[in-house]
Amino acid sequence: GDQVKQSPSALSLQEGTNSALRCNFSIATTTVQWFLQNPRGSLMNLFYLVPGTKENGRLKSTFNSKESYSTLHIRDAQLEDSGTYFCAAGASSSFSKLVFGQGTSLSVVP
Amino acid sequence: AQTIHQWPVAEIKAVGSPLSLGCTIKGKSSPNLYWYWQATGGTLQQLFYSITVGQVESVVQLNLSASRPKDDQFILSTEKLLLSHSGFYLCAWSRQGGSDYTFGSGTRLLVI
Known part of the structure; x- marks a missing residue:
């Protein structure tokens, strides 16, 4: 089954609006990473989280380990935010494996 | 600062031909190294990981092999490519004991 379930699978946002992406974990997760994959395929690190919240510019991410989920909030979406967002679950007991969700394909339109 | 370099950028290969993809990390000693594979439009799936020179663990069997001949180098290879090997191959590193990748x-591979 899906160990890391991402929602929504696809999303279209108007420029300037806000939205949230979510990941639910059904495996033991002690850290979460969020990535943005651009059309060329490069994965850009957005956040590395232990339980808690981090903010960077228009992006904010929370990892709630007790309820096994993480969210990524995008504020004031811009065209360059388009791409595929992946969350990935890490476990300190098994540092050798980072398990990815299926991704959210985001399209920001004018 | 650490840099990670993959080569080649892209390959088109015939079914049954051999393959070798490379990954080099500079600026970090004794990193953990990983190979991931991504089908077009799909998620990333871990193939191999290595925590030290000469030691590689397989996560998924895809008729591929990996080696770590030097501390900063990770090689993915096969002697006979299949059509199903097409996709995007990504190398990653993390610090020892860390899950921050x-x-x-990446290398984009098309097998025809």
Whole structure:
């Protein structure tokens, strides 16, 4: 089954609006990473989280380990935010494996 | 600062031909190294990981092999490519005991 379930699978946002992406974990997760994959395929690190919240510019991410989920909030979406967002679950007991969700394909339109 | 370099950027290969993809990490000693594979439009699936020179663990069997001949080098290879090997191959590193991964820019492979 899906160990890391991402929602929504696809999303279209108007420029300037806000939205949230979510990941639910059904495996033991002690850290979460969020990535943005651009059309060329490069994965850009957005956040590395232990339980808690981090903010960077228009992006904010929370990892709630007790309820096994993480969210990524995008504020004031811009065209360059388009791409595929992946969350990935890490476990300190098994540092050798980072398990990815299926991704959210985001399209920001004018 | 650490840098991760993958080569080649892209390959078109015939079914049954051999393959070798490379990954080099500079600026970090004794990193954990990983190979991931991504089908077009799909998620990333871990193939191999290595925590030290000469030691590689397989996560998924895809008729591929990996080796770590030097501390800063990770090689993915096969002697006979299949059509199903097409996709995007990404190398990543993390610090020892860490789960904070940094990925290379990937190699796009098309097997025909």
